[in-house]
Amino acid sequence: MARSEKQTGAKVGGFDRLHARLAALAIPATGFVSQPEPKTIGTFARGRQLIAGNFLFAGYLIEAKDRSIWDLPVPDPRFEEAIHGSAWLDDLAAVADLPARKRAQDWVFDWIGRYGRGAGPGWTPDLTGRRLIRWINHAILLLNGRSRADSDAYFRCLGRQTIFLSRRWKTAAPGLPRFEALTGLIYAGLALTGMERHVGLAGDALGRECAREIDAEGGVPTRNPEELLEVFTLLTWAAAALGEAGRAPHPDHVAAIDRMAPTLRALRHADGGLARYHGGGRGLEGRLDQSLADAGGRALTAHGLAMGYARLAAGRTTVIVDAAAPPSGRASENAHASTLAMEVTSGRRPLIVNCGSGMSFGPDWRRAGRATPSHSTLCIQGFSSSRLGSEGPFGMRGQLTDGPDQVWAQPEDDSSGHRLLAGHNGYVPTHGLTHVRQLSLSIDGRTLGGEDTLGAMTVADRRRFETIMERTRHKGVGFDLRFHLHPDVDATIDLGGTAISMALKSGEIWVFRHDGVGELKLEPSVYLESGRLKPRGTKQIVLSSVVLDYACQLGWTLAKAQDTPAAIRDTEPKGEPSEP
Numbered sequence: 001m002a003r004s005e006k007q008t009g010a011k012v013g014g015f016d017r018l019h020a021r022l023a024a025l026a027i028p029a030t031g032f033v034s035q036p037e038p039k040t041i042g043t044f045a046r047g048r049q050l051i052a053g054n055f056l057f058a059g060y061l062i063e064a065k066d067r068s069i070w071d072l073p074v075p076d077p078r079f080e081e082a083i084h085g086s087a088w089l090d091d092l093a094a095v096a097d098l099p100a101r102k103r104a105q106d107w108v109f110d111w112i113g114r115y116g117r118g119a120g121p122g123w124t125p126d127l128t129g130r131r132l133i134r135w136i137n138h139a140i141l142l143l144n145g146r147s148r149a150d151s152d153a154y155f156r157c158l159g160r161q162t163i164f165l166s167r168r169w170k171t172a173a174p175g176l177p178r179f180e181a182l183t184g185l186i187y188a189g190l191a192l193t194g195m196e197r198h199v200g201l202a203g204d205a206l207g208r209e210c211a212r213e214i215d216a217e218g219g220v221p222t223r224n225p226e227e228l229l230e231v232f233t234l235l236t237w238a239a240a241a242l243g244e245a246g247r248a249p250h251p252d253h254v255a256a257i258d259r260m261a262p263t264l265r266a267l268r269h270a271d272g273g274l275a276r277y278h279g280g281g282r283g284l285e286g287r288l289d290q291s292l293a294d295a296g297g298r299a300l301t302a303h304g305l306a307m308g309y310a311r312l313a314a315g316r317t318t319v320i321v322d323a324a325a326p327p328s329g330r331a332s333e334n335a336h337a338s339t340l341a342m343e344v345t346s347g348r349r350p351l352i353v354n355c356g357s358g359m360s361f362g363p364d365w366r367r368a369g370r371a372t373p374s375h376s377t378l379c380i381q382g383f384s385s386s387r388l389g390s391e392g393p394f395g396m397r398g399q400l401t402d403g404p405d406q407v408w409a410q411p412e413d414d415s416s417g418h419r420l421l422a423g424h425n426g427y428v429p430t431h432g433l434t435h436v437r438q439l440s441l442s443i444d445g446r447t448l449g450g451e452d453t454l455g456a457m458t459v460a461d462r463r464r465f466e467t468i469m470e471r472t473r474h475k476g477v478g479f480d481l482r483f484h485l486h487p488d489v490d491a492t493i494d495l496g497g498t499a500i501s502m503a504l505k506s507g508e509i510w511v512f513r514h515d516g517v518g519e520l521k522l523e524p525s526v527y528l529e530s531g532r533l534k535p536r537g538t539k540q541i542v543l544s545s546v547v548l549d550y551a552c553q554l555g556w557t558l559a560k561a562q563d564t565p566a567a568i569r570d571t572e573p574k575g576e577p578s579e580p
Helices: 003-023 044-051 077-084 088-095 098-115 125-137 139-143 148-171 176-191 197-213 225-244 251-266 287-295 363-370 459-471
Strands: 054-057 060-063 309-314 317-322 342-346 349-353 378-380 407-414 417-427 433-442 447-455 477-485 490-494 499-503 509-514 519-527 536-547 551-562
Touching: 044 054, 044 088, 044 098, 054 077, 077 125, 088 098, 088 125, 088 139, 098 139, 098 148, 125 139, 125 148, 125 176, 139 148, 148 176, 148 197, 176 197, 176 225, 197 225, 197 251, 225 251, 225 287, 251 287, 309 407, 309 417, 309 433, 317 433, 378 433, 378 447, 433 459, 447 477, 459 477, 477 519, 477 551, 490 519, 499 519, 536 551
Parallel strands: none
Antiparallel strands: 054 060, 309 317, 317 342, 342 349, 349 477, 378 477, 407 417, 417 433, 433 447, 447 551, 477 536, 490 499, 499 509, 509 551, 519 536
16 A cells, blocks of 8 residues: 555544544434334344354454454454444344344444444444444344443434534545445434434435446446445435435435346346456345345346446356456456456356455455456466556555456347357457457357457557567467356366366256367366355366467357256255355
C-alpha cells in the first residue's frame, strides 16, 4: 500500500473514532417504532460450530470453546472485520436454541460493554451498517429474558451507531461498503424512536448511489456476480423496510432493482449457483431465490451479454463465459485475469469451473487464483491475459494492469442451438497473438463444441510474433487450454489417451475429445471455496500445443454420453457443508 493511501486510511480511521465517541453524547433511542421482518439468512451448520467454540472466519479457524468471540486472537484484519460485522448472528439465529441464544446475547452485550462508546475497530460505516441490520433483525433473540437495564443499553448503543452512520456514511468506499452503510441507516432510522429524521436523507442518498454505481445493464464496476447479489439483496431489504413503513423508495432505487434482477438470473447456473468470477463465489444458499422473490416483478432473464457475461443454456446445461474486458482501477483490486473463461453446469452438478477466489486462504492463494491458468480458458505458458499489480499488506491490493483493451463477443441463437464467437487481444503486447474462442451448444444441451485459435491478426502483430520466434530460436509459443473440473467430478483418461471421461454424482457421464492437434493430459488442480479451511483437490483437463506459424487452432467437444439413470433423482443438496 502506498504511503499516501496509508495516511488517508489513518486519517479516515481517526475521524471515524472521533465521531463514534461524539455519537455517545447524542440523545439515545429508547425503543422500536417498528421492526423490519428478519430477512438475513444464516447457516445451521455454522451456528452449531459457533456454539461448539469453532470460529471460522476469513479462512482461519480458531478453537476456543469457553472464550468470548472478542477475546480471540486476530490472525488477519478480515477476521476482525467479520466478527465486528456481526453476520454470525444470522447463523446463531438459524439454530435458535438456548445455547445459541446465550452466545448471541453474551457476545452482543459484551460488545456493548467493550466498544459501545466508540472504541475498537468495528466503528467503520460499512461494518456499522452490517451490524445494525443484524442487531435489529434479531432483536427478539437478543432481548429475550434480559433486564430493563440491558434493554436500555441495547437501544442506547443502537442509537449511537445510527448517529455515527448518519455522519460518516459518505466516507464508506463506493460500491458494496456504501450500500451496506446506507441500508443500515435506513433500517435503523425506520426502526428506532427518535431516528426517523435520517430516513429521508438516507433514502435519497441510496437512490443517488444506485444511479451512480449500477449501470444501464444492471451491473456493478467490479463485475463480481456475488457482489452484485449482495448489493441487490441490500436494495431489496431497504425497499421492503421502506414499503412496510409506508414510505416509497427513491425512483432510482426501484429502477436499479428492476435492472439488476434480469442480470442476476442470467448469471446463475442450472444448479442455482452464481458463476464464480472476479473474486465472487456461488452465493449464500437460498439468498438469490429469496432476494428475487422479494424484488417481485416479472421473472425476466437478460439476453445478450449480462454484466459482460455470455450465457448459453439448453436442456439441463448452462455455459457462462466471461466475455468482456476485466475491471480496471480500484474496481479491479479483487478481479481475475479470466477473459473468455467459461463454466459449465449440468442440472444440479457443476462440471467445468474456475478455481475461484483464494482470498480466504492467504495472499499466495489469492494471487494464484487470480491468474489466467486458474481459469477454464486459453493461456500462453507463463503468462496471464492481464497482469497483476503489486500486492499490499495481507494481499488486499493488486490491481489488474495491461489487460486486453479489445474484447468482443457475438452471441447467436437459432433452431440448431446457441453459439458464441468471442476474442481478446490480451497477448498482443507480449506475443502479438489474439485469442479467439468459438462455442456451440446444441439445442438439447447434450453437446458443447469449441474451437480456440491463437493467432497474429495484423501486420504489426506478425512482426511482434516474429520477434518472439527469433528470441526462442523458432521453438514457438507454447499455450494450454485448461478445463478445471469440480471436485465431485470423477475424471479418467479414456480411448487410449485421446479422450477424458467424466462421471458426475448424478450418474451422468460426459466425454471430452479433441481434434488431435494438441497433447491431452489430466493434471491436478484445486477448487478454492470460501468457508473451508484449505483448498479442495480436483483435476483439470489440459490440451497443450505450440504456435509455430502465425496461428494455431484447437478443436474440441464436450458431449454427454450417459444420462442420469431413470431410477435416480438427483436431489442431493448442491451446497457443500462448511468445515470443520
